[in-house]
Amino acid sequence: MRRTGLVLLLTLLLMALPASRLAAAEPAGTPAGVAVDDFIYLDTSGEPTDQSAAHERRLRAFEAALRRDVTMECSSGIRVVGAIKKMSTLVLWAKVGVVDVGRNRTISEKMYTFRGDNDEAWNRAEDFVARDVRELLAGCMTAIPAVATAPVQIAVFNFELEDMSAAGSPDNVPAPDAAYLADVTKGVRDLFARSGRYHLVEADTADADAARKHDLRDCDGCDAPIAKQLGADQSLVGVVRRVSRTEYVVRFQIRDSKTGAVISKGDSGLRMGANYSWSRGAVHLVRDRVLDSQPQ
Secondary structure, three states: OOOOOOHHHHHHHHHHOOHHHHHHOOOOOOOOEEEEOOOEEEEOOOOOOOOHHHHHHHHHHHHHHHHHHOOOEEOOOEEEEEEEEEOOOOEEEEEEEEEEOOOOEEEEEEEEEEEOOOHHHHHHHHHHHHHHHHHHOHHHEOOOOOOOOOOEEEEEOOOEEEEOOOOOOOOOOOHHHHHHHHHHHHHHHHHHHHHOOEEEOOOOOOOOHHHHOOOHHHOOOOHHHHHHHOOOOEEEEEEEEEEEOOEEEEEEEEEEOOOOOEEEEEEOOOEEOOHHHHHHHHHHHHHHHHHOOOOO
């Protein structure tokens, strides 16, 4: 997808639309909330290879994830508009505006720069933008009477290790590393249990090869039907990727056990610390991306 024009100018034009014009796009009776418009994309990198199909897919995934991650009810209608521009092989810009339709004012205009033109880089950029927008709109949430709801049944599978370090072996997890992974799993499970919003389903009894071999990260979503068989509403698969003896990355993904759809995901980015710090990094990531981002 290639759209001509200046990205910044187009974004500013979008944000300059009067409230009446923006409101006209909403069906009558639509509850006030956050709506994310389709983003504009422009590639000025001059690369010879046509990457339009990949960029279209990444842009659509970016928009879908942003709509999922910033969903909330507000006292006024909010529109999120923006544009992404590829400047060079490894550098992209994202311009994001947040408009209060009800009050006909621009709340925020921010420019983000991110490196890397692959799925992981786009996902991390979306995580960062979504967190920024949620923090920005935290004060707009409509007061809604508390309604008692049943805890979500979640199967938190054992965290898995991807050892990319020089001494790592993909087929063998040393006993000390296995113990630290067990600490990671326990820390995340305890976090969900203490929240009061989740009930842990025993995941260690799963009778499936991918679960027994700790290979759920590469089974193309097979964790969802496994969790469903266990009686869980959701499944969580977590991975610690060791880059070196003092660098690691934690990531997780939560799926709906009935549909297999991804509900939430997170990536800590590169962190410093030996294996004893894995649990702290994983707990911080899950708390930030799952528990703290949900309405209480």
